[in-house]
Amino acid sequence: MSNNGQIVRLDDITKIYTTRTESYSAVKDINFKAERGKLILILGPSGSGKTTLLTIMAGFLKPSTGEVHLFGKNVNDYSPRELQRLRAEKIGFVFQTFLLIDSLSVYENIALVNNFLINKPRNSKERIFAAMERVGIAHLSKKRPAELSHGERQRVAIARAFMNSAELLIADEPTASIEAEQGETIISLLHNCITESNACVIVASHDQRLKHLADRCYILENGMLNGNG
Amino acid sequence: MYVLRILIAKPLRFVLTVTGISLCVILILFILGVYNGVAEGSIEYIKKTPADIWVLQGYNTNIIRGTSILPAYYVDVISRDSLIESATPVLLFLTNVIAGNDSATVLLTGYVPGAAGGPPAIIEGREIREDNDIILDKSFGVKHRIGIGGTIFIKDDTLNVVGLSSGTNAFVTQYAFVTLKYLQSIIELPGLASLFIIKAKDERSIPSIMSAITKRFGRNLSLFTHRKFLLNNIREMESGILPLFFAITVIGGIVLAIILSLILSVNILEKRRDFAVMKILGSPQWFLDKLIIAQALTITLAALLLGVAAYFPLLICIKYVSPEVTAPIGFWHIFVVTLVTIVISLLSSLLACKKTRSIYPLEVFQ
Numbered sequence: 001m002s003n004n005g006q007i008v009r010l011d012d013i014t015k016i017y018t019t020r021t022e023s024y025s026a027v028k029d030i031n032f033k034a035e036r037g038k039l040i041l042i043l044g045p046s047g048s049g050k051t052t053l054l055t056i057m058a059g060f061l062k063p064s065t066g067e068v069h070l071f072g073k074n075v076n077d078y079s080p081r082e083l084q085r086l087r088a089e090k091i092g093f094v095f096q097t098f099l100l101i102d103s104l105s106v107y108e109n110i111a112l113v114n115n116f117l118i119n120k121p122r123n124s125k126e127r128i129f130a131a132m133e134r135v136g137i138a139h140l141s142k143k144r145p146a147e148l149s150h151g152e153r154q155r156v157a158i159a160r161a162f163m164n165s166a167e168l169l170i171a172d173e174p175t176a177s178i179e180a181e182q183g184e185t186i187i188s189l190l191h192n193c194i195t196e197s198n199a200c201v202i203v204a205s206h207d208q209r210l211k212h213l214a215d216r217c218y219i220l221e222n223g224m225l226n227g228n229g
Numbered sequence: 230m231y232v233l234r235i236l237i238a239k240p241l242r243f244v245l246t247v248t249g250i251s252l253c254v255i256l257i258l259f260i261l262g263v264y265n266g267v268a269e270g271s272i273e274y275i276k277k278t279p280a281d282i283w284v285l286q287g288y289n290t291n292i293i294r295g296t297s298i299l300p301a302y303y304v305d306v307i308s309r310d311s312l313i314e315s316a317t318p319v320l321l322f323l324t325n326v327i328a329g330n331d332s333a334t335v336l337l338t339g340y341v342p343g344a345a346g347g348p349p350a351i352i353e354g355r356e357i358r359e360d361n362d363i364i365l366d367k368s369f370g371v372k373h374r375i376g377i378g379g380t381i382f383i384k385d386d387t388l389n390v391v392g393l394s395s396g397t398n399a400f401v402t403q404y405a406f407v408t409l410k411y412l413q414s415i416i417e418l419p420g421l422a423s424l425f426i427i428k429a430k431d432e433r434s435i436p437s438i439m440s441a442i443t444k445r446f447g448r449n450l451s452l453f454t455h456r457k458f459l460l461n462n463i464r465e466m467e468s469g470i471l472p473l474f475f476a477i478t479v480i481g482g483i484v485l486a487i488i489l490s491l492i493l494s495v496n497i498l499e500k501r502r503d504f505a506v507m508k509i510l511g512s513p514q515w516f517l518d519k520l521i522i523a524q525a526l527t528i529t530l531a532a533l534l535l536g537v538a539a540y541f542p543l544l545i546c547i548k549y550v551s552p553e554v555t556a557p558i559g560f561w562h563i564f565v566v567t568l569v570t571i572v573i574s575l576l577s578s579l580l581a582c583k584k585t586r587s588i589y590p591l592e593v594f595q
Contacts, residue, residue, distance in 0.1 A: 051594060055591060055594075060509075060590055060591055061591065081513070084511055084512075084513055084514075085511070085513075086511070087509070087510065087511030088510070088511025088512070088513070089511070091511070093509055093510060095593075097593075099506045099509065099510075099593055100506075101231070101503050101506060101507075102503075103231065103234040103235065103238060103503075104231060104234065108231070112231075112507070112510070113510055113511070115512075115516055116507075116510065116511045116512050116513060116516060160510070
């Protein structure tokens with residue numbers, strides 16, 4: 001599946017958006033790789049192309065040029081159904097706006113992703129509670145997202161992301177909507193997940209203070225990626 | 230759980246949708262019931278009459294939508310056949326009667342007391358004996374508040390109600406039974422009959438009897454076995470009302486489908502973000518389809534329960550206002566309506582399922 005623990009590889013990726021009057025490159029000539037057991041930070045201001053880059057990595061968006069390799073295979077070689085299964089079984093997502101379903105409880109939000117699996121684990125309930133305990137929200141299981149603080153909501157999103165033992169976690173501005181102190185907690189929770197399940201975590205953020213928590217850090221500016229990768 | 234949450238999130242909308250669909254269910258059940266009642270009332274008289282052969286005027290096939298006029302003395306000629314056990318004339322005549330303060334139309338059926346051609350079942354009272362006796366259909370009696378011992382006026386005559394019959398409510402009109410002699414007298418054509426009812430001594434001799442009558446009267450008479458005559462009348466009854474009932478049922482079904490499609494589409498529109506989130510998280514299309522179908526089935530089943538539960542009290546109310554309207558339904562009717570409604574709800578959800586396919590996962594970032 002993956003080469004030498006390599007989960008994501010981007011080769012010369014460029015994404016050009018075209019409007020009626022102009023066209024511009026959201027990301028340009030990007031080469032990038034991410035391996036298991038690493039927390040990789042992509043730092044960039046708002047509008048630098050972070051979300052575009054992450055959606056390309058997850059196979060939602062096709063690049064204008066270049067190749068995306070996910071779990072050792074070119075994304076173009078995956079059928080839509082294979083990509084969907086990949087997202088359900090191997091990729092977890094954490095977003096700035098949490099993307100929780102308001103009408104479901106914390107427990108149900110986390111349990112929801114279990115329904116996307118073809119072979120559901122037998123001990124689903126235990127796994128859901130374990131995921132909640134891992135991020136310290138087991139006592140909130142019956143609450144609705146609207147009743148939680150932003151930090152708690154993000155914990156729910158992390159629990160959901162790791163519910164199906166994701167091998168790749170993509171987090172887009174996971175600390176943007178929460179206070180700085182809680183932001184560090186969120187990042188350390190993601191770190192714990194790496195330690196426990198040897199996953200690869202890719203975090204896109206504008207928050208420079210997270211730099212010291214990452215194993216590797218890239219800077220995305222005007223669609224160009226620079227860094228120690 | 231999510232399905233219920235979506236539906237209950239807007240309780241008024243849910244209640245209105247379920248009520249709307251249950252009204253469609255009631256309409257369809259009512260049409261089926263009315264058909265059932267009409268079918269039963271229209272042919273029960275023929276079905277229950279102990280006849281082996283029915284004889285009508287030539288080229289007539291039924292008594293639902295046909296006028297048969299025969300010279301009554303033919304029956305004397307026919308009954309000379311030694312294979313015949315009995316042959317009796319019956320005269321049918323649509324006329325106005327005065328019942329209480331109302332003027333009403335009945336299908337007066339004149340027959341020989343004690344012979345075939347009388348009411349299929351007398352549920353109250355007795356057979357007619359005298360020329361001023363009359364047996365009314367039970368629903369006619371209820372509608373006009375006339376029971377045993379009451380009186381009916383025909384022309385200048387006063388007739389005593391001596392019995393009430395069932396299976397004689399032909400929806401648009403009801404049967405009323407008098408003596409053949411009396412009916413012949415009021416139309417002032419004493420030698421007239423509408424049909425003859427023949428009972429054979431032995432069923433095996435029916436073809437021989439029919440052939441002998443045909444030989445004697447040629448095309449002046451139409452002869453039918455009991456089964457064939459029953460089928461002719463059923464076909465006639467169906468050709469008259471089935472297209473209308475079918476059209477009403479189809480309209481009910483279309484309204485049901487439209488309400489359901491609309492409500493499912495509105496729910497998708499409102500929960501578009503949730504569906505996009507599920508797609509981002511790796512939801513397969515079948516899971517989203519399942520959510521839509523579960524919504525459609527939940528609404529449909531709630532509407533079916535409400536519709537069936539409300540149907541029977543509604544029937545009592547209708548019976549109170551219009552006793553002649555009978556719309557009995559049984560398990561089989563409920564089963565068919567349930568099946569049809571579920572099929573419609575599944576078809577309606579197809580459109581909604583198609584809508585979810587067009588939801589783009591990245592919409593969540595907009």
